[in-house]
Amino acid sequence: MLLGARKISKHWCPRRPNLSLSHTPSTKLNSHISASLHSLCQVEELDDFLPWLERKASTKISSVLSIGKSAYGRSLFASKTIRAGDCILKVPFNAQLAPDNLNPELKALLSDDVGDVAKLAIVVLLEQKMGHDSEWAPYISRLPRPEEMHNTIFWSEGELEMIRQSSVYQETINQRSQIQQEFLAIRTALKNFPETFESITYEDFMHAYALVTSRAWGSTKGYSLIPFADFLNHDGTSESIVLSDEDKLFSEVLADRNYTPGEQVLIRYGKFSNATLLLDFGFTLPYNIHDQVQIQGSIPHHDNLREMKLELLKRHHRPVSKDDNGFSSSMDSFTIKEIRSGSGKGKGIPQSLRAFARVQCCTSPQELSDLVEEAAQHDGRLARRPLTNNCREIKAHQMLISTLTQLAEDYDASVKSLGPVSSPVTCERLSHRRQMARDLLSGELRILESASAWLKNYCATLTATDSHRDGVCSTKLSRRRTEGRDII
Numbered sequence: 001m002l003l004g005a006r007k008i009s010k011h012w013c014p015r016r017p018n019l020s021l022s023h024t025p026s027t028k029l030n031s032h033i034s035a036s037l038h039s040l041c042q043v044e045e046l047d048d049f050l051p052w053l054e055r056k057a058s059t060k061i062s063s064v065l066s067i068g069k070s071a072y073g074r075s076l077f078a079s080k081t082i083r084a085g086d087c088i089l090k091v092p093f094n095a096q097l098a099p100d101n102l103n104p105e106l107k108a109l110l111s112d113d114v115g116d117v118a119k120l121a122i123v124v125l126l127e128q129k130m131g132h133d134s135e136w137a138p139y140i141s142r143l144p145r146p147e148e149m150h151n152t153i154f155w156s157e158g159e160l161e162m163i164r165q166s167s168v169y170q171e172t173i174n175q176r177s178q179i180q181q182e183f184l185a186i187r188t189a190l191k192n193f194p195e196t197f198e199s200i201t202y203e204d205f206m207h208a209y210a211l212v213t214s215r216a217w218g219s220t221k222g223y224s225l226i227p228f229a230d231f232l233n234h235d236g237t238s239e240s241i242v243l244s245d246e247d248k249l250f251s252e253v254l255a256d257r258n259y260t261p262g263e264q265v266l267i268r269y270g271k272f273s274n275a276t277l278l279l280d281f282g283f284t285l286p287y288n289i290h291d292q293v294q295i296q297g298s299i300p301h302h303d304n305l306r307e308m309k310l311e312l313l314k315r316h317h318r319p320v321s322k323d324d325n326g327f328s329s330s331m332d333s334f335t336i337k338e339i340r341s342g343s344g345k346g347k348g349i350p351q352s353l354r355a356f357a358r359v360q361c362c363t364s365p366q367e368l369s370d371l372v373e374e375a376a377q378h379d380g381r382l383a384r385r386p387l388t389n390n391c392r393e394i395k396a397h398q399m400l401i402s403t404l405t406q407l408a409e410d411y412d413a414s415v416k417s418l419g420p421v422s423s424p425v426t427c428e429r430l431s432h433r434r435q436m437a438r439d440l441l442s443g444e445l446r447i448l449e450s451a452s453a454w455l456k457n458y459c460a461t462l463t464a465t466d467s468h469r470d471g472v473c474s475t476k477l478s479r480r481r482t483e484g485r486d487i488i
């Protein structure tokens with residue numbers, strides 16, 4: 001059975017037998033890990049890589065791809081004509097690195113606080129530490145060094161300031177703290193292996209962790225690093241993904257189109273926004289069709305109906321993380337995606353956000369109970385249908401418009417503060433990261449503007465309907481646009 005494998009997703013990960021036994025950790029290489037990697041890199045030739053992996057796997061992995069250099073670092077190129085549907089590579093599980101490669105004795109010491117990404121990071125660290133003695137050395141030596149990586153956890157405080165407007169800022173802080181906690185848990189658990197872990201620093205662990213988030217694939221069997229397949233770069237529009245066959249124990253990639261020899265082959269890691277690409281992979285796309293914006297909602301403390309509103313939202317919150325339009329949300333966090341149709345058609349903004357706005361705008365207990373009563377007349381959901389009271393419906397959506405407009409203005413100011421694309425290069429790394437910040441923020445700005453356009457159109461349509469009826473609502477509501485963004 002073939003399953004699509006996504007780059008790092010949170011799946012349950014069943015145990016499977018050890019594919020290759022862990023090695024007794026070597027104490028031979030005491031120098032800093034990245035130094036040993038660097039020297040290995042210099043002696044290895046890329047031409048040796050596939051033959052090495054095929055020997056290790058005892059099977060042919062690919063006869064149509066070769067490793068080369070691209071603008072995105074190493075990449076796989078068609079070495080022969082490839083037709084859409086061809087299998088371009090097949091890597092058996094026994095030639096992949098997974099948490100199961102950890103010595104069971106060592107694995108048993110790790111608490112539940114240590115997740116699968118961290119476990120795989122330990123596997124990488126142990127192999128790195130063994131240097132040339134590692135049976136994975138030809139692979140491990142080709143993994144990027146920290147200074148070659150741009151995941152936001154490696155950004156300085158000043159660099160992070162560039163993306164403060166985006167949720168990636170807070171997610172970066174959270175990820176760093178998660179890595180720190182897992183590192184402490186691992187150090188405590190593994191204090192009985194001082195010869196193995198003493199020389200491993202938090203920076204080494206953070207590097208290994210980022211290698212896993214940027215290169216491993218997650219499937220129902222857990223996370224694994226798939227040598228050779230992980231030289232493939234990402235194109236968000238590609239239909240090629242890594243598939244895992246859990247019965248036949250291999251991962252494979254099928255071509256989604258024809259390739260002529262010499263062409264770079266790209267696959268899709270997942271339907272990832274620039275926020276995810278930047279946080280977990282350290283790159284962005286200049287125009288990402290999967291971009292989205294995370295919006296946080298809150299009911300102000302000075303709102304007399306706060307308790308009732310929170311209670312209502314809690315009662316109506318659906319723990320299922322996707323609504324009918326495929327948007328994920330929590331009770332007070334909403335994901336907005338690009339709305340390509342400003343005409344009022346299309347999927348619109350998440351129902352959960354619209355429900356939040358309708359609750360938020362209520363000014364009396366009566367309005368709140370009207371909301372619940374209307375919901376009960378349909379399927380119980382607060383935003384399944386527009387409110388029958390046109391004025392209240394417009395008011396709720398006008399409030400969303402002012403919030404999104406304010407947010408868009410803030411984003412616009414942040415993009416402008418990055419300076420023009422052509423601004424003089426002071427430092428290559430900073431200039432690269434600034435460009436990524438620009439891609440991230442302008443993508444999120446585009447989403448906000450598309451959502452605002454959709455909402456304005458929606459309100460205009462409702463207002464027109466309303467003014468046909470009595471002409472009261474539109475004049476009254478236009479004043480509400482000044483309500484601030486603290487509404488959500």
Ligand SMILES: C[S@@+](CC[C@H](N)C(=O)[O-])C[C@H]1O[C@@H](n2cnc3c(N)ncnc32)[C@H](O)[C@@H]1O
Pocket residue numbers: 072073074075144214215230231232233234235281282283284
């Ligand atoms: C799985 S690896 C792909 C192979 C990698 N280029 C290498 O040299 O080993 C993922 C990394 O490749 C780079 N990458 C992949 N796709 C990219 C893209 N579309 N644009 C920029 N960088 C990309 C990023 O550095 C990312 O973290």
